[in-house]
Amino acid sequence: MSDPLDALEKSISSLRRAIRDASAAGDTERAGELRAQLRRAERAWDALIDADEPAATPARLEPTAVPAAQGAQLPAREHVHRALMLLGTPAAPKLIVGVHEAFFPGELSASKLSSLRRDEERSYRSSPGARPYYLCMALAHDLLTPVRALVTISTWALEQRIIGPLSPRVDFLTGAVHIAKAVHNSAQSTADGPSPAALRLLWRFAVNIPDALPRSAPGHEGALDPQQVIDAAEAELEVHADADRAVRTEAARRARKSLGDDQQLFGAPLQGVTRLRTARA
Amino acid sequence: MKTDTDATPAAAAAAATDAILTDMADGSHRALVVDSPPGAGKSTLVVRAAQELTAGGERPIIVAQTNSQVDDLIERLAAAHPDTAIGRLSATDYVATPALGALTNTTVGRALGDLSGCRIIVGTAAKWATVRDGTFGWAILDESYQMRSDMLLQVVERFDRGLFVGDPGQLDPFTIVGTERWIGLPHDPTQNGVTVMLEHNRGIPVHRLPVSWRLPTSAAPTISQAFYPFTGFTAGTSEGTRALEFNTTAFGNTDLDETLAMAFATGWALHELPRRHVPRTDTETIQTAANLAGRLLDRGALATCERHQNGRPLGAGDIAIGVAHRDQADLVRAALTRTGNPNAPGVAVDTANRLQGREYEVVIVIHPLSGRRDATAFHLEAGRLCVLTSRHRQACIVVAREGIADLLDSHPSTDPVHLSVRAKFPDGWEANHVMLAKLALHRVAA
Amino acid sequence: MKAPVDDRLDALRGSAKRLDYSARSLAALENNPRCTLRALLDASGSDKAAIAAHAGHPSPFGQSAFALARGNVFETMVKDNGCAELLRLLRETLQLTLPEVGYEDLNDIGGDGRAEVRHDRTKQVLLQAARGNGGGTLFDHPMLCLPVGGHKAFLEPDLVAFRIGGRFHVVEIKSFPIIDGQADPTQVRAATTQACAYIIALRNLLARVGIDKQAVSDTIVLVAPKDFTNRPTAAFVDARKQVAALSRQLARIERIGDLVDLLPEGLTFDLGLDKDKRARRPAEELAEALDQVPATYRPDCLNHCEMAFYCRSRARADSSLDVLGPAVREQFGGIDTTTMVLGLAQGRLTPTQDQVEMAAALRHAARLRAELNVLGGAE
């Protein structure tokens, strides 16, 4: 019964049968209810048939007009770049969007980001170095293959773009420090202070860092102290930093030796685990 | 607890008692818990502890769960301390048993005021719950694992410190109300009082009586393994101390005789009826259990033990038949009258709930899972089987229809799983398997 | 001479692709373990849903897209930003120390998502951790493998956490809420049983290199939304009983041969799929084949088993008391059908010796009900 058309056809026939029974019994209320269901099922069936035709008409419900931009009309890659520069660490699209919404004007959606990444690689390969920076990949410390879903900037040092076992946590804490600083700055520099979205973002970081929240205050964004978040994050960073740096440095050295320029940006090709085993041995 | 590994049972038990009394005298603990496996001398301990407290100038109260438990305790106390005035706090409709009525140092009172001269006051938890004032230094709570937490809450204001004594392997208290509202709370009112008290008080010493004086050597290891997997115990008597002999030779050589012979020789027997799904009131099963008792009385038996080294003839009062449901008990009683043995109606018949804390020479059990199609949580409950198979001093005979192994196989334990609640052990499923494996070695096909 | 068990199981399945056991289907073993039909269909890797549908009783086990989406979104959220939320929870529940943050992503290995590849890598990193030479603490979607009935079943826990100096803990991330410390017991049970499959598989993996099963805790960590928020919270679930129960059920699968031996020669549940994956075998013929295998229907099956609607219709056709459920069934001891119950109750059938007693009770009950209906107690 995996075929939705089959399922619909079955629904339609059982509804027809039920309508016939209800009408025969003179139960108009019930028959009316069932007729509405039938109409809906038939519409769904029509839609499916249309969709199956090779020259499908464009779905009517797609937005017809692009919404008017409410902020700066920068290209998306600029938005991403700005957000990443603020964070200072490789980041997943969701976090990039979060940072963007917290600190910058303009629209940026996560779905746009994934197409962006493909474009960047294509653009680099067609004319390397034509742009001042490229959005590129983070690399796994052992295989030097691209890491799922993390975006970085080509101008960063390779060490910054390598992901070892401790790096996700280190990057999270580093990001927290940078966000806290940005919140602190906007508190100092702007009249309205940090945006609610910025406070919320910082709060989401702070709740997951030991001692980053004021001890007594109930969990509330307003009660946040950016300096406390910075201190707490740095205290934990202290614990991981050396070990993480060692792994990253070693991997970066290896990458520089064995990978071409493009591979250093977009990752080594996959060669299965055999290679991995030797790399880990 | 420090006990020498090679100490005699008596020495181990004495050491355990000493440790308990020392902790009690020390006074630094608000409560003490004594876990007592079947027949480990719980009542003896209660009597002893009451004596120690009285000697130390205390006026302890004793909280038991049923009227018969109260009567038993008073008889023992009165016998052990003929010079101590003992009070029995009772409901208005309580009628003293003849044995109790004959005691000279015992007063029966409806209110605390009636018992002002008594050094030890004993009553049921339900009666204590009606007492509104007065606080005593110490309470001894007997069978406290059978006391629900909400009952403890009603009596706890009557004492400063408590000695909680009970058997953790027996049936848990229950409620007819099916609600999950309190699951996971440390003060779940449907839990037993000991568990709740321990949840709220850290560092309470939990002692364990290490020796069962009731169970024979044939039974102690199995019961210990099945129902007390983490805290074992040993039999107090040694091999050969207990024995059963027939007064007559088998004149029929029926399967009943075969089963009795197995039980007499090994301490266990599984009398297995043909496989069939039956209602729990199945006449064949019930009559068989009654007939086994009748046959035993017909043939007459001599029981030898540490108390009667030259043997003592078994009477109807030495035998009990244990069942899971009350209607089964009624039917077994009726079946006993049909056995033809005039003494058979004197055999005690009761459900597991009511057999808790009682002791017999020979116990005949109708297996809770016998003839069933499915194994519900009720029928799988470890405590139920534990009570039924740990009442005997000499032998235990289990009557069941074939097929329990398959039943267990197809009904893995299906208890609901809750967050942050420790799984209850022993698991009824597992315990049933251990018992069944043991019984399989003593099987007599009927 | 009979064919080997595996060949016979393959013949039962016929031309369809073998469906391997998953954590879900393994967890389902604890429901109605005695059902022969279910055991055979599972062991042969048959597609129960397709078979039931073709036999005219499609199973209604669709899953709502909302539930799926919610599950995925929640798991992602818990693992976002270097498992920030998860680390907080594990630091609270497992007392993970500050340095224990090492993260191994086992969702794919350098972009390669094949089960075997991921399993190899999983084995490698988990064994390193167990032996104390790896820095890993959080293992994201490790790929475990458990041989079940001679076939590999790949199992993928949401996360395995390793506490240094301690033990492996299976972490299950579920999107049903924990409200005031309580969650729906049915859902908790299902999650627990699945986690048990992971525990067993993990122990199996370690056992092969001689590491004791104690290295894997039988307490699982359940991570779920707290109350009505999106914030995750964690709770322990004591899975000791379920681990024991599932181990026993797995041992049973090894005895499938006994069941296979009882089947008629040439029996198959083949759907006769054509190249468009449409079933061509006549439905009656399939139903006939199914009818030859005993099934143990219980109303509860409707919640679990794809075959349940088929089995219920079979039970109804047989006038079986199973249709009414165990509570009703229990009252009638060894009697199997409604026809027999009524026959005895009305005195139309003569009881066999086994049934005498039941017949008397039934007649008493029938007399009472008749008395009441005469009184006209209810219109």
Place this chain on the structure above:
Amino acid sequence: MSMLSALAHVQATESMQAVPLTAFRHRRLSSRPLVIIPLVMAGEAGAPLAAMVGSARRKGTLLVVAQPRNRDQRFAFAASLGRTVIDYIDSFRQGRRGGGGHSRYPDTPQILVPNHGGIKALADLGRMCRFRSTSGPHAVPDVVPEFGMWLTFLVDRAEQAGTSMLLPVTGILAEHWATGQSTLEDQNLASLMAWIAPPAGLSVEQAMADAENPDVCPPAGPATSPEFDNRDLAPAIKRFDTARTLGDLRALAAAESDLRELIAGQIQPTWRMTWEAIALLRSVPEAPRTIKRFERDCAAFTSYSDYRDSGGLPQRKRDTAIGAAQRLGWLERALAEFESDMAFDDPFVLADRRSAGEAFAGTVVEAEPSRTVTTASNRRVPRPRVTIRTQDPVRLAADTKLLSPSMPSGHKAVIVSVLPDGDATLVTVEVTGGMGRARVPARGSVPVPDQRIAYLPDPGWRPAPQFPGSDRTPWTHSATAGETGADPAAPEDAAAEEWGNED
């Protein structure tokens, strides 16, 4: 279950129609119940999707949450449902009777939901609403916490046996009728109705099949069918979200009305069927003692109503030690009394108990009407003895206290002996109460030979358990470390609320 009820299910199977299990309806049906059909979104923690609510079949109001994941929309929904329910409840807070501390409202609200899942959905909604703050950053309308507290009160009360302020219709139906299907299937309103009153022109078989076909009978909730979710609901919600993001008001209105229509199609059949079930239940006579339990409902309603008026705090998340023990006591008592009431009122239920040996009925074969005894206080009182011959398998022991539905109220007796007599049983009882104050029993107060009489055990009066005061939890039930006893009135950690729309 007794054999008698089991037999009823077999009879239903054989005759292919539901058969009565009781003579009466043991639940009060209000003349003006409020029906609520709650729907929730799959996979989401208590996310309401819609509700149909109203106190008459023709007056149903449909409330829809277009995007259930949106926090503001959820609480807007809770507020509008809350207003309807609170208005309904308020309409019963009048005409108070009696004086002083004992005055009470003469009637109570009654909310009916289709099934047990409906109660769970209301419980979740109540829990979600009652702690909400009406000020601060995540403020909700005043009615929301008020609604939450009332819902919680009703849900808590529904846990108590025999109460009628919140009931699932399937539950009332299954109490009265036995079907030829299992308890599990009986929880499906359409399946249950298929046995009791199949739609006109349909056989029970066809109605049963339809009941399980979500196309013909959409599920009665609270969850909607996965097919509906995937095929209809998900795209409709998506259209709504798109229109909202784009700020296209026309598209938004269209999407919203489409969603309403869609959900109406799912909820309407259940609404209709629920009212049909209610009409059917009205035709069953109400058991006499229902009124006694209803009066307790009135008292509980009045007292909670006063508590609300005095600005009482919301119910705690979990019971305290003393609260839990108290509640357990109430629940156990209510259940014992309800079971006894039903057996007393209803010959069917009595017969159930009789077949299990827990009650008996028979004919008086011997009477000693003038027997007297001297009490401890030296008074002569009548203690007539009567022997009853019964075919029932009596399993009551001597000294059991008895009540009789066949004697004038106040009649009390106690079993003296139970003796077998061939295939029957002779039960001798001593009449202990209900004979009046005179030396000679009042006329008709002692059973006479050849009279048919039934007896059942008296649940008896039990003193209400007395627990320590709620501020004095004893050491056995409270941690010495000092509990984190959160103030039940404290609004929930507001910042922990991150609802967020999905991308």
